[in-house]
Amino acid sequence: MPHIALPEGLPGIRGALAFRPATAKPLNELAEVLLFGPNSLAPGERELIATYVSHLNDCHFCQSIHGAVAAAHLDGDEDLVKRVKADFQHAAISQKLKALLLIASKVQRGGKHVTRADVEHARTLGATDTEIHDTVLIAAAFCMYNRYVDGLGTTQPLDEAMYRERGKMVAQKGYVEGSKDYLPAEAAAH
Template identity: 75%
Template sequence: MAHIKLPEGLPGIRGAMAFRPETARPLNDLVEVLLHAPNSLTPGDRELIATYVSSENDCYYCQTIHGAIAAASLNGDEALVKQVKHDFHNAAISEKLKALLVIAGKVQRGGKHVTTEDVAAARAQGATDIEIHDTVLIAAAFCMFNRYVDGLATIQPRDEAMYRERGKWIAREGYVNVSKEYLPAETAH
C-alpha cells in the first residue's frame, strides 16, 4: 500500500505523477528528451542505461518498465536487457555503451565516483561529450525517479505482460504522448 493516497489503477510513477500533475509535466519533458527524442545514442541504448541504474537501485517498477521499453526498442530482445542488468561487461552491446554504463553505474553510487579515466575510456570508444553528458543525466535522473517511486511505496505489479505491452506503447509513442493517459489535458502536451 502506498504511503499516501494515490489514484487507483496507476502503478509506479504513473500514480505519483497523476497525484501531482504540476510536477509530472517537467519530469515527463525531461525523460522524453533523455530517452526518446532524437539523439546519437539509440532509444534502446538510453533505455538500457535507465534500466541498469534502476536495477542497481533495486527499483522493481522502473527497471521492469524501462527494461520492457528497451526490449521493445531492441526488436524484443529481453535476454539482452537481462544480461545488461546482471553483467553488461559480457553483454552483446557496443564497447561504447559498456563504457557509458560504467559511468552510469558510478553516478548511481555517487557522482564523485566518476573519474577522468572513465570519461577518457568512453571517449576512446567514440562517446561524444553530449553522450557522456546525457549518460550522467540519465543516471542521476533515474536515481531520483527510483527514489520517487519507492519512497512513496507505489504499487508495483508483478505482471510481466503488462510491462511488456506498456513498454511497446511507450517505445512507439514516447513519454509525453503516453502521459496524456493519466494527466489532465492542460498539463499534458
Template identity: 65%
Template sequence: MAHIALPPGHIGIRGAMAFRPETARPMNDLVEILLTGPSTLTKGERELIATHVSNRNRTTFCHNVHGAIAAAHLGGNEALVQQVKTDYLQAEISAKLKALLTIAGKVQQDGKLVTQEDVTAARNEGATDLEIHDTILIAAAFCMYNRYVDGLGTEQPNDPDLYRERGKRTARDGYISSSAEYLARKN
C-alpha cells in the same frame, strides 16, 4: 501500500504523477528529451542506461518498464536487456555502451565516483562529450525517479505482460503521449 493516499488504480510513478499532475509534465519532458530526443545514442541504448540504473536501485516498476521499452526498441530482445541488468560487461553491446554504463553505475552510487579515467575510457570507445553528458544526466534523473517511486511506496507489480504492453506503447508513442493517455484513462 503507498505511504500517502495516492489515487487508486495507478502503478509506479503514475500514482505519484496522478497525485500531483503539475509535476508530471516537467518530469515527462525531461525523460522525453533524454530518452527519445535527437541523439547519437539509439533509443534502445538510452533505455538500457535507464534500466541499468533502475535495476541497481532495485526499483521494480522502473527497471521493468524501461527494460520493456528498451526491448521494444531492440526488436523484442528481452534476453539482451536481462543480460545488461545482470552482467552488462558480458552483454552483446558495444564497448562504448559498456563504458557509458560503467559511468552510469558510478553516478547511481555517487556522482563523485566518476573519474577522468572513466570519461577517457568512454571517449576511447568513441563516446562524445554529449553522450557522456546525457549518460550522466539519465543516470542522475533515474536516481531521482527511482527514489520518487520507492520513497512514496507506490504499487509496483511483478507482471511481465503488463510491462511488455506498456513498453511497446511507450516505445511507439513516447513518454508525453503515453503519460497523458494513461492519466486521462485513469481520471
C-alpha cells in the same frame, strides 16, 4: 500499499505523476528529452542505461518498465535486457555502451565516483561529450525517479505482460504523448 492516497489503477510513477500533475509535466518532459528525443545514442541504448541504474537502485517498477521499453526498441530482445542487468560487461552490446554503463553505475553510487579516466575511456570508444553528458544525466535522473517511486511506496505489479505492453506503447509514443492516458490534458501537453 502507497504511503499517500495515490490514484488507484496507476502503478509506479504513473500514480505519483497523476497525484501531482504540475510536477508530472517537467518530469515527463525530462524523460522525453533524455530517452526518446533525437540523440546519437539509440533509444534502446538510453533505455538500457535507465534500466541498469534502476536495477542497481532495486526499483522494481522502473527497471521493469524501462527494461520493457528497451526491449521494444531492441526488436523484443528481453534476454539482452536481462544480460545487461546481470553483467553488462559480457552482454552483446557495444564497447562504447559498456563504458557509458560503467559511468552510469558510478553516478548511481555518487557523482564523485566518476573519474576523468572513465570519461577518457568512453571517448576512446567513440562516446561524444553529449553522450557522456546524457549518460550522467540519465543516471542521476533515474536515481531521482527510482527514489520517487519507492519513496511513495507506489504499487509495483509483478505482471511482466503489463510492463511489456506498456513498454511497447512508450517506445512508440514517447513519455509526453504516452502520459495522456493518465494525466489531465494541461499536464500532458508539451
